Amino acid sequence: MDSPEYPGFATRAIHAGAPSTRPGGAQGDVVSPIHLSSTFRLDEVPDVSLMDLDPSHGEYLYSRLGNPTRQVLEERIASLTGGTHGFAFGSGTGAVLTTVLASAQAGDAIVAFDDLYGGSLKLLDQLAEERLEMDVNLVDARDESKVAAAIDDDTALVLMETPTNPLLHLCDISAIADLTEQHGVPLAVDNTFSSPYFQQPLDLGADIVIHSTTKYLNGHSDGLGGAIATNDDDLAEQIGFLQRVGLGNPMAPFDAYMVLRGMKTLAARMDIHQRNAMGIAEYLHGHEGVRRVRYPGHESHPQYDLASEQMGGFGGVLSFELDGDASHARRFLEALEVFSLGVSLGGVESLIELPASMTHESIDEEVRIDRGITETLIRVSVGIEEFDDLIRDLERGFAAAFGE
Numbered sequence: 001m002d003s004p005e006y007p008g009f010a011t012r013a014i015h016a017g018a019p020s021t022r023p024g025g026a027q028g029d030v031v032s033p034i035h036l037s038s039t040f041r042l043d044e045v046p047d048v049s050l051m052d053l054d055p056s057h058g059e060y061l062y063s064r065l066g067n068p069t070r071q072v073l074e075e076r077i078a079s080l081t082g083g084t085h086g087f088a089f090g091s092g093t094g095a096v097l098t099t100v101l102a103s104a105q106a107g108d109a110i111v112a113f114d115d116l117y118g119g120s121l122k123l124l125d126q127l128a129e130e131r132l133e134m135d136v137n138l139v140d141a142r143d144e145s146k147v148a149a150a151i152d153d154d155t156a157l158v159l160m161e162t163p164t165n166p167l168l169h170l171c172d173i174s175a176i177a178d179l180t181e182q183h184g185v186p187l188a189v190d191n192t193f194s195s196p197y198f199q200q201p202l203d204l205g206a207d208i209v210i211h212s213t214t215k216y217l218n219g220h221s222d223g224l225g226g227a228i229a230t231n232d233d234d235l236a237e238q239i240g241f242l243q244r245v246g247l248g249n250p251m252a253p254f255d256a257y258m259v260l261r262g263m264k265t266l267a268a269r270m271d272i273h274q275r276n277a278m279g280i281a282e283y284l285h286g287h288e289g290v291r292r293v294r295y296p297g298h299e300s301h302p303q304y305d306l307a308s309e310q311m312g313g314f315g316g317v318l319s320f321e322l323d324g325d326a327s328h329a330r331r332f333l334e335a336l337e338v339f340s341l342g343v344s345l346g347g348v349e350s351l352i353e354l355p356a357s358m359t360h361e362s363i364d365e366e367v368r369i370d371r372g373i374t375e376t377l378i379r380v381s382v383g384i385e386e387f388d389d390l391i392r393d394l395e396r397g398f399a400a401a402f403g404e
Helices: 009-015 068-081 094-105 118-128 146-152 173-183 233-246 251-263 266-285 304-310 325-332 365-370 385-404
Strands: 085-089 109-113 135-139 155-161 187-190 208-212 226-230 290-294 317-322 351-353 377-381
Touching: 009 068, 009 208, 068 085, 068 109, 068 187, 068 226, 085 094, 085 233, 094 118, 094 155, 094 208, 094 226, 094 233, 109 118, 118 135, 135 146, 146 173, 155 377, 173 187, 173 251, 226 233, 226 266, 251 365, 266 290, 266 317, 317 325, 325 377, 325 385
Parallel strands: 109 135, 109 155, 155 187, 187 208
Antiparallel strands: 085 226, 208 226, 290 317, 317 377, 351 377
């Protein structure tokens, strides 16, 4: 996507957006301003449907329907993900819900990766299946033949995540895209862990790409949000209707401003996240207190070849299992000082958590353990601090856990 006619990723992360409102617009703002107004004054009575107003041409009526700050963000998201349509939402979960409702209805079936983010699994279970009467089929998508076997005439959506949270499993986006194309079913991919800097699902054949902007796109742990991008005009129409009217869940202007600010340094941040994560994966792989390390960029990962093929980099998230029990994990985590014990990921600061007790606690224990989310599995979102400081902090944790 980088060419003289199509500026490079880092340039688009700073400059992409509607010409009327991006930096260098009418007022000469270097930073896109925050438009907090909930409504906009019109020069004349509109002669088109409110849904036909075009924010990219400065046609604004009401901020739920279109807002100049959000418009810049949505165009920037589309640019960075290789899409023609971008949408920003109040949360990543809101983006997942909108994807489901734009594709499926009561009686339809959804095929999904069984290792999706816990919040997505809960949404599929307690909302899509129990309340909206959709048939949700969870499969181990590491094997695309299992995805193929699950798709039938009732399937309305295939929902993937790669790498997954917290086990860092991968699925072959191109192979699954071939399957969904054969069946005329949209493929949606949650690309939060990789960010568009390291992976481009739309280029690999997906119809929809989803991001929690709370994570790497914002990058500073100070704003909630979600995003969808697509090249499909029909899906874009359904997504836009749900965002502005059906669900009314667009991102607020201030949060859009914060994501725009964060995205300017996305390329620079991701390189440091990856460098630190790779170094920590190497350190943990040889440690006697560690049973197993999961990082797509480490050669010990069983899907390392696939990661190298479909990803442009491996991101800043890894997980590992302590060679001990829950008490060892607790002592390890509570002794850390540089790593903050907390949920979420993708910020400049390093975060660490125990999925079995935190992000995935709501999943049935037997199911959780069967999938590999044990009481000693620790997930790490590696920040951009000094690498040596991160290693010293991990050594502090191991000393507390094992009395070293």
